[in-house]
Amino acid sequence: MQKISLISLIVLLLASCNTKMNQYIKDEKNVSKRHGKWKEEYSSDEGTLIAIGKYKNGEKVGIWKTTLNNKLFQKDKIKKNITKTKIYHQNGNLMQSGQSKMDVSKNERHWYYFGDWKFYNEKGNLQYIKKYEDGKKVDSISFEKH
Known part of the structure; x- marks a missing residue:
């Protein structure tokens, strides 16, 4: 009897953990917004990009991972209006990293880079x-040997 109860409990827990992907919710103005776990697929000249992450009331939140042809291409950590981004070469080495910010007003959204953005060659060396x-580039420092 205990074994059946334990199995029933496990099945119930697993069934309740099943999260649906690509769901919409309605806001106070009855406008549909993305909410919950999402999978987005895009085509490019290089192949298929697949981004997986979460939306909260229409805004991206948390960690988003994007693959290009099944290899990690980009990882974003989104907290409030700040996004920390890492983009990778096809060999898995870091290509670039930096931060961006999204300012949202009633009439518009303004997304821009800020701080240091670092760029690396395919061997992983800082260039x-x-x-x-x-959002405006104010300085650039090169580490390449000429």
Whole structure:
């Protein structure tokens, strides 16, 4: 009897953990917004991009991972309006990393880079750093040997 109860409990827990993907919710103005776990697929000249992450009331939140032809291409960590991004070469080495910010007002959205963006060659060596303030490049430092 205990074995049947335990199995029933496990089945019930597993069934309740089943999260649906690509769901919409309605806001106070009855506008549909993405919410919950999402999988987005895009085609490019290089192949198929698949992004998996979560939306909360129409906004991306948490960790988003994007693959290109089944290899990690980009990883974003989104917290409030700040996104920390890492983009990878096809060999798995880091290609670039930096931060961006999304300012949302009643009439518009403004997305821009800020701080240091680091760029690496395919071997993983730092090539240069671009410094941004409010989306405008203000400085660039090169580490390449000439």
